[in-house]
Amino acid sequence: GQQVMQIPQxxxxxxxxxxxxxxxxxxxxxxxxxYKQRPGGHPVFLIQLVKSGEVKKQKRLTFxxxxxxxxxxxxxxxxxxxxxxxxxxxxxxxxxxxxLQFGAGTQVVxxx
Amino acid sequence: GEEVAQTPKHLVRGEGQKAKLYxxxxxxxxxxFWYQQVLKNEFKFLISFQNENVFDETGMPKERFSAKCxxxxxxxxxxxxxxxxxxxxxxxxxxxxxxxxxxxPGTRLTxx
Numbered sequence: 762g763q764q765v766m767q768i769p770q771x772x773x774x775x776x777x778x779x780x781x782x783x784x785x786x787x788x789x790x791x792x793x794x795x796y797k798q799r800p801g802g803h804p805v806f807l808i809q810l811v812k813s814g815e816v817k818k819q820k821r822l823t824f825x826x827x828x829x830x831x832x833x834x835x836x837x838x839x840x841x842x843x844x845x846x847x848x849x850x851x852x853x854x855x856x857x858x859x860x861l862q863f864g865a866g867t868q869v870v871x872x873x
Numbered sequence: 874g875e876e877v878a879q880t881p882k883h884l885v886r887g888e889g890q891k892a893k894l895y896x897x898x899x900x901x902x903x904x905x906f907w908y909q910q911v912l913k914n915e916f917k918f919l920i921s922f923q924n925e926n927v928f929d930e931t932g933m934p935k936e937r938f939s940a941k942c943x944x945x946x947x948x949x950x951x952x953x954x955x956x957x958x959x960x961x962x963x964x965x966x967x968x969x970x971x972x973x974x975x976x977x978p979g980t981r982l983t984x985x
Contacts, residue, residue: 792972803964803976847914853972858929859904861974863916 765852767864774840774871781836782867784850791853793826793833794861799846807835807848842871875899877967877977880947885983886955894980895947898967904928905948906966906974907940916964922948955984 764787774780784793792811796804808817810826810833817824823836833850847868851861878897886892898905907919918932922942933940937956942948952959962981966974 794973796976803978804966806973806975809973849914849916851916859906859921859968859972859974860918860929860931861906861908861916862918863908866914868914 765850765862765864767850767867769867770865772867772869774844774869776840776842776871776873778840779836779838780840780869781834782848782850784833784852784864786831786852786862788831788854790830791855793830794851794853795824795833795835796849796851797846798849798866802846804849840869840871842873845869845871877965877975878947879963879965879977879980881980882978883981883983885985887985888957889954892952892955892959892982892984894950894963894965894982896950896965896967896977897947898965899969899975902967902969902975904968904970904974905942906968907948907950908964908966910962910964910979912961919950919963952982955982957984960984 767784772780794809795807798804808824814828815826821838825834847866849866850864880895905922909917920930920933920940921928925942937953940950962979964976964979966976968974
Protein backbone atom coordinates (compact mmCIF):
# COMPACT_ATOMS: atom_id res chain seq x y z
CA GLY A 762 0.00 0.00 0.00
CA GLN A 763 0.90 3.64 -0.25
CA GLN A 764 3.37 4.94 2.31
CA VAL A 765 4.58 8.46 2.94
CA MET A 766 7.93 8.92 4.63
CA GLN A 767 8.86 12.25 6.16
CA ILE A 768 12.23 13.45 7.44
CA PRO A 769 13.61 14.70 9.67
CA GLN A 770 11.49 13.65 12.63
CA UNK A 771 12.84 16.52 14.73
CA UNK A 772 14.30 19.86 13.74
CA UNK A 773 15.93 22.13 16.26
CA UNK A 774 16.41 25.56 14.70
CA UNK A 775 17.93 28.81 15.87
CA UNK A 776 15.65 31.75 15.28
CA UNK A 777 16.49 33.32 11.94
CA UNK A 778 17.82 30.12 10.38
CA UNK A 779 16.26 28.20 7.50
CA UNK A 780 15.19 24.56 7.46
CA UNK A 781 13.58 22.05 5.14
CA UNK A 782 11.38 19.03 5.74
CA UNK A 783 11.03 16.34 3.09
CA UNK A 784 8.34 13.86 2.14
CA UNK A 785 8.63 10.85 -0.09
CA UNK A 786 5.82 8.61 -1.26
CA UNK A 787 6.19 5.01 -2.38
CA UNK A 788 3.59 5.64 -5.09
CA UNK A 789 2.60 8.49 -7.40
CA UNK A 790 0.29 10.94 -5.72
CA UNK A 791 -2.76 12.77 -6.99
CA UNK A 792 -1.83 15.67 -4.74
CA UNK A 793 -0.01 16.43 -1.55
CA UNK A 794 -1.18 18.59 1.30
CA UNK A 795 0.75 20.20 4.12
CA TYR A 796 -0.57 20.77 7.61
CA LYS A 797 0.79 22.40 10.74
CA GLN A 798 -0.15 21.14 14.17
CA ARG A 799 0.71 23.10 17.29
CA PRO A 800 1.19 21.17 20.56
CA GLY A 801 -2.24 20.13 21.81
CA GLY A 802 -3.88 21.45 18.66
CA HIS A 803 -5.33 20.07 15.49
CA PRO A 804 -3.85 19.94 11.99
CA VAL A 805 -4.31 23.24 10.22
CA PHE A 806 -4.28 23.15 6.44
CA LEU A 807 -1.42 25.11 4.89
CA ILE A 808 -1.42 24.28 1.20
CA GLN A 809 -2.20 21.76 -1.49
CA LEU A 810 0.07 20.94 -4.43
CA VAL A 811 -1.42 19.24 -7.46
CA LYS A 812 0.76 19.74 -10.51
CA SER A 813 4.04 18.02 -11.28
CA GLY A 814 6.95 20.34 -10.39
CA GLU A 815 4.65 22.85 -8.71
CA VAL A 816 6.17 25.45 -6.41
CA LYS A 817 4.05 27.60 -4.13
CA LYS A 818 5.07 30.27 -1.66
CA GLN A 819 3.37 31.58 1.44
CA LYS A 820 5.46 34.38 2.90
CA ARG A 821 8.49 32.59 4.37
CA LEU A 822 7.24 29.10 3.43
CA THR A 823 8.08 27.51 0.08
CA PHE A 824 6.41 24.27 -0.95
CA UNK A 825 7.53 22.05 -3.81
CA UNK A 826 6.03 19.03 -5.51
CA UNK A 827 8.42 16.77 -7.38
CA UNK A 828 8.29 16.16 -11.11
CA UNK A 829 7.28 12.54 -10.56
CA UNK A 830 4.63 13.58 -8.01
CA UNK A 831 6.19 11.29 -5.44
CA UNK A 832 8.06 13.74 -3.26
CA UNK A 833 7.56 17.13 -1.73
CA UNK A 834 9.36 19.59 0.48
CA UNK A 835 8.60 22.50 2.75
CA UNK A 836 11.31 25.11 3.21
CA UNK A 837 11.00 27.80 5.86
CA UNK A 838 13.32 30.79 5.75
CA UNK A 839 14.24 33.04 8.68
CA UNK A 840 12.49 30.83 11.24
CA UNK A 841 10.50 32.59 13.92
CA UNK A 842 9.25 31.32 17.29
CA UNK A 843 5.74 31.28 15.82
CA UNK A 844 6.90 28.50 13.48
CA UNK A 845 7.02 26.05 16.40
CA UNK A 846 4.88 22.97 15.83
CA UNK A 847 4.78 19.76 13.86
CA UNK A 848 4.57 19.94 10.09
CA UNK A 849 2.87 17.06 8.35
CA UNK A 850 2.71 16.22 4.71
CA UNK A 851 -0.27 14.15 3.64
CA UNK A 852 -0.48 12.46 0.29
CA UNK A 853 -3.60 11.63 -1.63
CA UNK A 854 -3.12 8.57 -3.79
CA UNK A 855 -4.52 8.35 -7.28
CA UNK A 856 -7.06 5.78 -6.19
CA UNK A 857 -7.41 6.47 -2.49
CA UNK A 858 -10.68 8.42 -2.69
CA UNK A 859 -9.86 11.08 -0.16
CA UNK A 860 -7.95 8.92 2.30
CA LEU A 861 -4.92 11.01 3.25
CA GLN A 862 -1.72 9.13 4.00
CA PHE A 863 0.15 11.23 6.54
CA GLY A 864 3.88 11.38 6.99
CA ALA A 865 5.18 11.02 10.53
CA GLY A 866 5.66 14.77 10.84
CA THR A 867 8.63 17.01 11.53
CA GLN A 868 8.55 18.47 15.02
CA VAL A 869 10.13 21.92 14.95
CA VAL A 870 11.62 23.57 18.00
CA UNK A 871 12.88 27.13 17.68
CA UNK A 872 15.37 28.66 20.06
CA UNK A 873 15.46 32.45 20.33
CA GLY B 874 -20.87 26.36 10.77
CA GLU B 875 -17.51 27.51 9.44
CA GLU B 876 -15.47 25.11 11.55
CA VAL B 877 -15.61 21.41 12.17
CA ALA B 878 -17.01 20.83 15.64
CA GLN B 879 -16.15 17.79 17.72
CA THR B 880 -17.54 16.69 21.07
CA PRO B 881 -16.63 15.85 23.69
CA LYS B 882 -13.18 17.39 23.99
CA HIS B 883 -12.05 14.72 26.42
CA LEU B 884 -13.47 11.28 27.15
CA VAL B 885 -12.30 8.83 29.80
CA ARG B 886 -13.46 5.24 29.75
CA GLY B 887 -12.63 2.09 31.63
CA GLU B 888 -11.42 -0.79 29.54
CA GLY B 889 -14.42 -2.61 28.10
CA GLN B 890 -16.72 0.41 28.21
CA LYS B 891 -18.31 2.03 25.20
CA ALA B 892 -17.16 5.38 23.80
CA LYS B 893 -19.07 7.61 21.41
CA LEU B 894 -17.59 10.62 19.66
CA TYR B 895 -19.41 13.24 17.61
CA UNK B 896 -18.49 15.45 14.68
CA UNK B 897 -20.37 18.23 12.94
CA UNK B 898 -18.76 19.00 9.57
CA UNK B 899 -18.53 22.45 8.02
CA UNK B 900 -21.88 23.40 6.49
CA UNK B 901 -21.96 22.51 2.84
CA UNK B 902 -19.19 19.92 3.06
CA UNK B 903 -20.22 16.55 1.68
CA UNK B 904 -17.28 14.50 2.89
CA UNK B 905 -16.39 13.53 6.44
CA PHE B 906 -13.23 11.71 7.47
CA TRP B 907 -12.19 10.18 10.78
CA TYR B 908 -8.53 9.82 11.76
CA GLN B 909 -6.87 8.43 14.86
CA GLN B 910 -3.69 10.10 16.11
CA VAL B 911 -1.68 8.08 18.60
CA LEU B 912 1.05 9.34 20.89
CA LYS B 913 3.83 9.15 18.33
CA ASN B 914 1.96 11.62 16.13
CA GLU B 915 1.00 8.97 13.64
CA PHE B 916 -2.30 9.55 11.89
CA LYS B 917 -4.33 6.54 10.96
CA PHE B 918 -7.26 6.87 8.57
CA LEU B 919 -10.37 5.13 9.87
CA ILE B 920 -13.37 5.85 7.66
CA SER B 921 -14.87 8.41 5.33
CA PHE B 922 -18.40 9.35 4.33
CA GLN B 923 -19.96 11.08 1.38
CA ASN B 924 -23.06 12.54 2.95
CA GLU B 925 -24.62 9.62 4.82
CA ASN B 926 -22.95 6.94 2.72
CA VAL B 927 -19.76 5.18 3.68
CA PHE B 928 -17.12 6.20 1.16
CA ASP B 929 -14.10 4.27 2.37
CA GLU B 930 -13.94 2.12 5.49
CA THR B 931 -10.67 0.33 4.84
CA GLY B 932 -9.11 1.70 8.04
CA MET B 933 -11.83 0.64 10.45
CA PRO B 934 -11.26 -2.19 12.93
CA LYS B 935 -14.77 -3.44 12.31
CA GLU B 936 -15.04 -5.73 15.30
CA ARG B 937 -15.38 -2.85 17.74
CA PHE B 938 -15.58 0.36 15.72
CA SER B 939 -18.62 1.69 13.93
CA ALA B 940 -19.51 5.06 12.47
CA LYS B 941 -22.53 6.84 11.06
CA CYS B 942 -23.41 10.09 9.35
CA UNK B 943 -27.18 10.52 9.36
CA UNK B 944 -29.07 13.45 7.82
CA UNK B 945 -29.57 16.42 10.15
CA UNK B 946 -27.44 14.85 12.88
CA UNK B 947 -23.77 15.04 13.83
CA UNK B 948 -21.65 12.20 12.54
CA UNK B 949 -20.60 9.70 15.19
CA UNK B 950 -17.81 7.25 15.82
CA UNK B 951 -18.51 4.54 18.35
CA UNK B 952 -16.11 2.14 19.97
CA UNK B 953 -17.63 -0.86 21.70
CA UNK B 954 -15.60 -2.50 24.47
CA UNK B 955 -12.70 -0.05 24.43
CA UNK B 956 -9.16 -1.32 24.83
CA UNK B 957 -6.09 0.42 26.21
CA UNK B 958 -4.66 0.80 22.71
CA UNK B 959 -7.70 2.83 21.65
CA UNK B 960 -6.33 5.73 23.72
CA UNK B 961 -5.65 8.45 21.15
CA UNK B 962 -6.91 11.72 19.79
CA UNK B 963 -9.67 11.17 17.24
CA UNK B 964 -9.90 13.85 14.59
CA UNK B 965 -12.77 14.44 12.26
CA UNK B 966 -12.19 16.36 9.03
CA UNK B 967 -14.58 17.57 6.38
CA UNK B 968 -14.19 18.64 2.79
CA UNK B 969 -16.34 20.04 0.04
CA UNK B 970 -14.77 17.86 -2.61
CA UNK B 971 -12.31 15.04 -2.24
CA UNK B 972 -9.22 17.15 -1.61
CA UNK B 973 -8.54 19.80 1.02
CA UNK B 974 -9.63 18.54 4.41
CA UNK B 975 -10.37 20.79 7.36
CA UNK B 976 -9.84 19.26 10.76
CA UNK B 977 -11.82 19.63 13.94
CA PRO B 978 -10.22 20.16 17.36
CA GLY B 979 -10.26 16.44 18.12
CA THR B 980 -11.54 14.27 20.96
CA ARG B 981 -8.92 12.90 23.33
CA LEU B 982 -9.97 9.41 24.42
CA THR B 983 -8.24 7.92 27.44
CA UNK B 984 -8.92 4.27 28.22
CA UNK B 985 -7.94 3.23 31.73
